[in-house]
Amino acid sequence: MSNIRIKTIYNILLNLYFPLILIAGFNSVYAQTYPQLSWHVTLNEIEISPGRKIPYGTEGDSLRVNVLRFYISDITLFRNGTLLAKDSIASHLIDFANRSSLTQHLPDEQEFDSIGFVLGVDSLLQEYGIGKADLDPVNGMYWTWQTGYIHFKLEGVFYPKFSSEKEITLHLGGYQTPHQTIQQLKFACSPYHKNCLNLNLYPFINYALKSDALQIMSPCLKAVELSANLTQCIHPE
Amino acid sequence: MMKTLLALLLLIIVMLSFTIKGPFTIPVPEGWPKPLYRSKDNTLTEERIEIGRILFYDNRLSQNNMISCASCHSSYNAFAHTDHALSHGIHDAIGNRNAPALFNLAWQTSFMWDGAIHHLDAQALSPITHPKEMNETLEHIVIKLRQDKNYRIKFMNAYGDSMITGERILKCIAQFTLTLISSDAKYDLVKKGMQQFTPQEQRGYRLYKTHCASCHTEPLFSSYTFKNNGLQPDPILNDLGHFRITQNPADSFLFKVPSLRNLEYTYPYMHDGRFKRIRDVLDHYTGLNRDLPHLSKELKPPLNLSPDQKVELISFLLTLSDKKFVFNTDYTYPKEFPYSYMNK
Numbered sequence: 001m002s003n004i005r006i007k008t009i010y011n012i013l014l015n016l017y018f019p020l021i022l023i024a025g026f027n028s029v030y031a032q033t034y035p036q037l038s039w040h041v042t043l044n045e046i047e048i049s050p051g052r053k054i055p056y057g058t059e060g061d062s063l064r065v066n067v068l069r070f071y072i073s074d075i076t077l078f079r080n081g082t083l084l085a086k087d088s089i090a091s092h093l094i095d096f097a098n099r100s101s102l103t104q105h106l107p108d109e110q111e112f113d114s115i116g117f118v119l120g121v122d123s124l125l126q127e128y129g130i131g132k133a134d135l136d137p138v139n140g141m142y143w144t145w146q147t148g149y150i151h152f153k154l155e156g157v158f159y160p161k162f163s164s165e166k167e168i169t170l171h172l173g174g175y176q177t178p179h180q181t182i183q184q185l186k187f188a189c190s191p192y193h194k195n196c197l198n199l200n201l202y203p204f205i206n207y208a209l210k211s212d213a214l215q216i217m218s219p220c221l222k223a224v225e226l227s228a229n230l231t232q233c234i235h236p237e
Numbered sequence: 238m239m240k241t242l243l244a245l246l247l248l249i250i251v252m253l254s255f256t257i258k259g260p261f262t263i264p265v266p267e268g269w270p271k272p273l274y275r276s277k278d279n280t281l282t283e284e285r286i287e288i289g290r291i292l293f294y295d296n297r298l299s300q301n302n303m304i305s306c307a308s309c310h311s312s313y314n315a316f317a318h319t320d321h322a323l324s325h326g327i328h329d330a331i332g333n334r335n336a337p338a339l340f341n342l343a344w345q346t347s348f349m350w351d352g353a354i355h356h357l358d359a360q361a362l363s364p365i366t367h368p369k370e371m372n373e374t375l376e377h378i379v380i381k382l383r384q385d386k387n388y389r390i391k392f393m394n395a396y397g398d399s400m401i402t403g404e405r406i407l408k409c410i411a412q413f414t415l416t417l418i419s420s421d422a423k424y425d426l427v428k429k430g431m432q433q434f435t436p437q438e439q440r441g442y443r444l445y446k447t448h449c450a451s452c453h454t455e456p457l458f459s460s461y462t463f464k465n466n467g468l469q470p471d472p473i474l475n476d477l478g479h480f481r482i483t484q485n486p487a488d489s490f491l492f493k494v495p496s497l498r499n500l501e502y503t504y505p506y507m508h509d510g511r512f513k514r515i516r517d518v519l520d521h522y523t524g525l526n527r528d529l530p531h532l533s534k535e536l537k538p539p540l541n542l543s544p545d546q547k548v549e550l551i552s553f554l555l556t557l558s559d560k561k562f563v564f565n566t567d568y569t570y571p572k573e574f575p576y577s578y579m580n581k
Contacts, residue, residue, distance in 0.1 A: 047436045126278040129358035129411075130404055137362055138403030143364040146482055147355040179484070220484055 018065025036073065036194045037115065038103040039094055040237060041068060044202045050097045053159070056205070060161035063205065067155035068096035071134070073109060073122045075104065075114035078186075085109040091121050093134035093141065105195075110191050120151030120182040123175040146218065148175050151182065152230060154201075158209065167213055168205070172227050181219065181227035187236050191220060204233045230231040246393035247268035260426055262411075263343050266420035268384055268428065269456050274415060279358055279408045281415065284395035289413025290567075291391070291574045292406060297381045298372035299327055306361065306410070315499035315559070316340060316417060322510030330542040333369075335510030337495060338503040339541040347460050350492045350508040351478050352463060361410040387574065396482065397488040419498050420456075427556070428456070434556065439442045441553025444546055448522075453497045455508040458557060462493035464533040467525045475576070478508070490531060501558040514549070515554060519547050530543055569570045 021216065041048045048065050056063040057098040072094060075087035079081060084106035095101045107114070128150050130137055139148045150173040158166045174181045207229045208214055213222045261281040261569040263272050286494065292298065293306045306348040309324045310316040315407035318324055318340035334350050349351065354363060364370040365378070382388045382401050389399040398404065428434040434442060445453075452461045464481045470490055492508045506512040523540050525532070542550065562568075 127356075128275065129279070129356035130401065130407055132278070132404045132417060136402050136404040137359065138379055140374075140376070142359065142362060142364045146353040146363075215280060 024093045033109055035106040035110075035112075035191050037106055038105055038194055038196045040102075041096060042198060042200050042202075043205075044200060048096075048166060054133065056158065057202070062159045063156060063201075064159070065096070065154065065156040065201070067153055068201075069118065069139075070094050070152040071121045071141065072104075073118040073120065073125070074116075076107065076116045077107060077109050078114045078116060078189075079112050081114075086110050089134075090125055090131065091135050093139055095139075100223055106192065106195075112189075112191050114186055115189045116184065116186040119181055119185055119227070119234075120173070121149040121175070122178070123180070123182060125234065126175045143171075143173065143218075148173055148219070152227065158205070168208070168214045169217060170208065170214070170226065171217045172230075173221045174223055176219075176223065179219035179224060181223050183227055183231045185231055189236060198232050198235050198237045200235070202233075205231055242557075253564055259283060261413055261416070261496070264418065266418070266456070269420070270344065273346050274343040274357060276356075276358055276399045276408075276411075279411065281412050282395060283393070285409050286416055287571075288388075288391050288395055289411065291388075291571050292410050293413050296363055296503070298373060298378055298451045300326055300373040300377075302325065304371050306364065307570070309364070310339050312565075313420065313502070313563055314338070314558065315502040315563055316568075317503040319504055322505050323328050324370070326364075326367070327372045329440035330369035332367070333476060334530050335505060337493075338499060339414055340499065341457055341496065342417065344457050347461070347493065348524070351476075352483055352493055353482050357411045357414065360414075361407050376408070378406060379403055417562075417568060419559040421561040422558040422559040424561075425456075435552070437552045438550050438556055439547035439553075440546075442556075444542070444550045445553050448540055448542075449497070449550075451579070452494045452533070458497035459494045462494055463488065464494055464535070465531045466492070466507075466522075467489050467529050467532050467536055468507060468509075468511070468521070470533050471511075475510060476509065487531070497554055498557045499559055499563065500554050502563055515551050516547065519550065 028038070043054055043063060046054050048054065048068075049067055050068070051064065053062050053064045055061075069097045070093075071091050075089075075090040077084045077086075086102075087107055089104075092104050093101060123225040125135070127129060130142065135149070137144075141153065143150060150171045152170070152172040154168060158168055160166070172181050187195075187197070204226070208225075208226060211225065213220065213226060216226065217222050261283050263274070263281065265272065269340060293310075296302045296305045298305060304327050306550070311316045311318060318336040321331075322335060322367065323332065324332040326332060337350060342348070342357055345357075346355065348357065348360045350536045360536055362375060365373050365375065369462070374576070379401055388401060392401050392405065393399040413492055423434075428436055434571055452460055452462070465478075470489075477489050479493075480486065482488075495503075496508075500506075504513055504515075506515070506518050512518050518540065522536070523542050525536060527537055527539060562571040
C-alpha cells in the first residue's frame, strides 16, 4: 500500500474519531437522561434467545422460540393517576430478533410514577387502515387474508420429552368485538431508572398447551383468552 | 446576464408547473352520497395516483414477475375478469372466487366477497400474498422496486423523498383504485335529464325497483351489505363466505352484494362465477327455493317474472353499462411509464 493511501486512511479515521466520540457521548447522556422502557423475555428464569432450544419446566421438555413480535401502543405516563405525557409514536414493534426494538425511549418526564400502554395496535388506528414505520405491513404483522394487525406473534416448537414435537403458531389479533384482543396494561415504575418489563412465556405457553391452542392464526375467542392470559405474564423487574 | 437568469427561472417555473400536479379530490357525482373512504394519512395526489396506476399494471408485484393486479382486473371488463369462473393467478393456479369488479370503491367500507378487508389501503396485500394469486411478499416487492430508478423518481415527486415502503406501495394502489368511478351510464344520463329510457327500459326500471332495489340500491346499485342469495354451496369450494371472517354461524354463506353497474362487462356472475349470462341470474332468483333457512329476507317473497318481463329487466340493466368508464384511457396500461425491469 502506498504511503499516500495510508495517509488518506489515517486522515479519514482521524476525522471520524471525534464526531464518533461525540455521538457516543451524546447517546450515553441521552440514554441516562431519558426514561426508558425495556423488555426482557424469559421462560421462568431462563433467558430466551431466538432459535435456541431451551429446557421447559422440570419434566425434561424443551422449547424453541423462532419468532416473537408484538406491538405496544399509546404509551402513557401518569403521576398519582393523572396523565402526564403521551408517547409521540403511536405504536412500537417489539421484535425479539431485533435488540434495539426491545427498548423504547419514553417522553422526557421526570415525575411519573406509573406507565400505561396497550398491548397491540389501537383499534382506532386500525380503523384508519395501515400505518407507516413500525406499522408498515412490510413487517409481517398485518393479516393478509383478512383485516387488521396481528398484535402478538409467537412461532416456535415445543418438544415434549415423551411425545412428538408440537409446532406453535400463535398469531393473536382482532380489534372488533367479540374478537377484540387488545389489552390495557399499567405498571408502577420509577422515572429515574430503566424500567424493565419481564415477559415470562412459561405460564403463557403452559396455558396454550392446556387449552390445546397452539395454532391460532385468526381473530377468535381463543385468541381473546390467550391475550388476556398474556397480560398476566408481564411484570416489572 | 440578468435577462438570461430571469429567462432560465421562468423556464424552470413553467417546467415545474407541468410536473407538480397536486392534490386530488374524489369527485362525487350528482345525487350520490358522500364517499366513505377515510384515511388519516393517505392524502390523494395526482402523483401518487399515477404511481398506483403503474403498480396496478406492474408484474413485479408477483413472485414470478408475471402477474399484475390487472391480470384479474381488466379495465375493459370494468376491472373484473371474464375468461374464467374462478380467478387464476401465478402458475395458472385456480383461486376460490370470481374476481370482483373494481369501481366506486370510495363508497365501500369492506372488500372481497366475504368482507375480509375493512380498509381499501390494506386491500392489495391480500392478492399480493395469496399463494394462488401473486404469491409475493410485500418485503420482496419493496426490494424489487427500490432497484428501479424510475420508481425512485416517481416516489420522490410524490412524497418529497424517494423512499419506497410497503405502506406507500399499498396506499398508492388504493389511491389509483379510488379514482375508478363509474357514473356515466345511460341510467346516469337519464337521471340528469340528458337522455330518456325506451319504454322497454322504463318497464324494466319499474321491475328493478320492485324486485331488486332493496339490495342493489341506487345510485351505486348495491347496498354493499352481506346476503345469502340462495345459491347452493359448491361442495368442492365449500366457501362459507362472511362466516370465515366473523365466525358467527348466522353469517354462513353470506356474500357481499355486488353492484349491478357494468353487468354487461363483468360476467360471469356470483362469488363463484357460476352464471355466465344475466338471464341465468334472473332464472336463479325466480326459481329459488324460498324455504332455505338462511335465505335473506328480501328474497323470501315469491318472484314471478314472465319471459317478457325478464327481457325488460335485462334491457334496463344494460342501461347501467358505462362505456366511458370501461374505455377511459386514464385507467388503462400506463404506456408512458418506461419499465426498467431491475434496471435492465
